[in-house]
Amino acid sequence: MTAPSPDHPSRDSFLVDQNLRSAMRFFGQATGTGSIRKFERAEAVYSGLDYGVFNIAFLTAAVSAGRDLSDILMQCSAYYRERKVRWSFWLCEDLLDPPPRRRSRDIFADFGLRPISQAPGMLAAEVLPASRPLPEIELRPVNGPAMRAAFGELTSVCFDIPLNVARAVYEPELAWEGSYRGFVGFARDRAVSIVALVRDRGSLGIYSLGTLPEFRRQGYGEALLRQAIAHYRQQELLVLESTEAGYPLYRRLGFRDVAKFTVYLTR
DSSP states (O other): OOOOOSSSOOHHHHHHHHHHHHHHTHHHHSSSSOEEEEOSSEEEEEOSSSOGGGSEEEESSOBOSHHHHHHHHHHHHHHHHHHTOOOEEEEEGGGBOHHHHHHHHHHHHHTTEEEEEEEEEEEESSOOOOSSOOOOOEEEESOSHHHHHHHHHHHHHHHTOOHHHHHHHHSSGGGGSSSEEEEEEEETTEEEEEEEEEEETTEEEEEEEEEOGGGTTTTHHHHHHHHHHHHHOOSOEEEEEOOTTTHHHHHHHTOEEEEEEEEEEEO
16 A cells, blocks of 8 residues: 555545545534535535534645645635634644644644644444443434434533534434434433444444433443444444544544544634
8 A cells, every 4th residue: 555645645544534524514514504615625614603613624635835734724714704703623634744744733823723632533344342241222313303402412411512502503404414324322211322423435434422421431322332333334444533532432442543633723
């Protein structure tokens, strides 16, 4: 295989980044008031809300020079400035040549963007068997008003997102007409966990895996994820971007690091 570079990123890195792009477009379509703007080497997704982590820009092609990255950020900044909203940028560092990669934080800072997290892109061909007994959980697909409302409410609690914002994004029927598929896990008839899956050209992406605080560290999230994959997966490779909290679980499930993402947010 060709060594990874901006012109020839590894196949695994490409699959993770490609799936993320597909997943992020969800926020430009969900509320019915958003939009997606394509630039030459980037896209800017606007959710229709003034909520920075749901207004997401990302690269769609390699960048070999710092001035090119600056030009891209200038385009994205103007797009969001017209809408008077905060925004974020999910940077796949595999798409940057070494010179702009070394300068990337300073370049992003020039546009008022600060790093808020680093998320390793991960991949697995199969999920390893469970290493412990898991609790019983009932999987219910998001396919009606009640499940859309439950998904939004759990998103608000699990990820500390204002409830009105979560409702605006996840409750419209329009939100679920694309490739984004949501699942809610119930324990003793109580909604306790959520996960979303996105199918995109050879990969199945895992997003929004979360569990109510009082049910964490008991295996409910893992149990729901396993059921959702079994329910929806065909023959795709599994991909995701991990949070720090979720990383030990994904390693235990057999995922390995294949890419590096840095998330930037306007101040």
